[in-house]
Amino acid sequence: MKCTLCPRACGADRASQLGYCRVGERMKIGRAELHFWEEPVIAPHGKSGAIFFAGCSLGCVYCQNFSLSRGEGYEISQEELVETMKRLEGEGADNIEFVTGSHYIPGIAAALREYRPSVPTVFNCGGYEGVEQLKPLDGLIDIYMPDFKYSDSAAATRYSNAPDYPAVAVKALKEMKRQVGATLVENGAMKRGVLVRHLVLPGGVRNSLGVLDILKNILDGDDHLSLMSQYVPFGDAHGFPEIDRKLKPVEYKAVVARAERLNFRRVLVQDADSADESFIPEFESEKGSGGNTRR
Numbered sequence: 001m002k003c004t005l006c007p008r009a010c011g012a013d014r015a016s017q018l019g020y021c022r023v024g025e026r027m028k029i030g031r032a033e034l035h036f037w038e039e040p041v042i043a044p045h046g047k048s049g050a051i052f053f054a055g056c057s058l059g060c061v062y063c064q065n066f067s068l069s070r071g072e073g074y075e076i077s078q079e080e081l082v083e084t085m086k087r088l089e090g091e092g093a094d095n096i097e098f099v100t101g102s103h104y105i106p107g108i109a110a111a112l113r114e115y116r117p118s119v120p121t122v123f124n125c126g127g128y129e130g131v132e133q134l135k136p137l138d139g140l141i142d143i144y145m146p147d148f149k150y151s152d153s154a155a156a157t158r159y160s161n162a163p164d165y166p167a168v169a170v171k172a173l174k175e176m177k178r179q180v181g182a183t184l185v186e187n188g189a190m191k192r193g194v195l196v197r198h199l200v201l202p203g204g205v206r207n208s209l210g211v212l213d214i215l216k217n218i219l220d221g222d223d224h225l226s227l228m229s230q231y232v233p234f235g236d237a238h239g240f241p242e243i244d245r246k247l248k249p250v251e252y253k254a255v256v257a258r259a260e261r262l263n264f265r266r267v268l269v270q271d272a273d274s275a276d277e278s279f280i281p282e283f284e285s286e287k288g289s290g291g292n293t294r295r
């Protein structure tokens with residue numbers, strides 16, 4: 001059957017071939033361990049139960065999880081995904097976090113219908129999801145944590161081959177907010193709601209300011225915005241001279257200053273030393289083949 005799950009609508013028959021997202025029909029992951037560097041509001045004890053899925057329908061040239069997004073990983077069944085959630089819960093995870101699993105939403109939703117963790121479920125994604133694609137997660141995800149990468153269609157085209165990214169991401173974010181309702185934070189821990197991430201790119205201040213203008217019209221109440229400065233040239237970024245460097249502090253400060261001027265209620269900012277490859281976890285191409293984090 002031709003896959004039209006995501007806005008890419010590439011039409012691959014995933015039973016017999018790989019999609020644009022670089023994966024077939026069966027779910028694949030690269031890592032499922034406690035992850036210690038997520039925003040404290042979703043992991044108050046610093047322990048996200050992160051399940052990193054292989055493949056990605058965006059395929060950004062600078063992807064900070066490059067090998068994983070290009071399909072490196074090992075297959076996991078629905079039953080194994082349920083067991084993985086239980087294991088992470090048993091290890092004290094603050095949440096169960098599905099990282100870049102948009103091209104596997106039917107399988108993730110089926111696993112969550114079989115087993116609902118006692119901790120919040122977090123859907124961490126690229127923001128490039130169709131409204132219909134997200135519908136099966138309605139009532140199963142407590143916290144949406146999408147990226148909002150681009151306001152600039154030219155940048156979305158150059159780095160992610162997705163000229164429709166800004167329009168798609170606006171609709172996706174509105175659907176996520178509709179599903180989870182008003183963001184609820186108790187004792188510093190998000191129980192449900194939305195946390196939007198934006199990674200500021202080198203030379204991308206204007207794109208970022210446009211993102212803030214868009215988000216100002218969508219986020220409200222206790223919705224959170226995380227402005228990320230941790231970009232390091234990775235993957236194919238070396239082929240794009242303008243992003244083949246780390247972010248300058250002055251660029252990040254300009255974006256943070258605009259967020260302050262726009263009066264976002266809940267903004268998370270990073271330290272300047274966040275731009276370090278040691279924050280990027282290693283992934284496994286086979287189950288149990290290692291995959292230690294670099295710090």
Ligand code: SF4
Nearest residue numbers: 003006009010019021
């Ligand atoms: S989920 Fe993958 S296979 Fe399906 S339309 Fe999107 S890119 Fe193509």
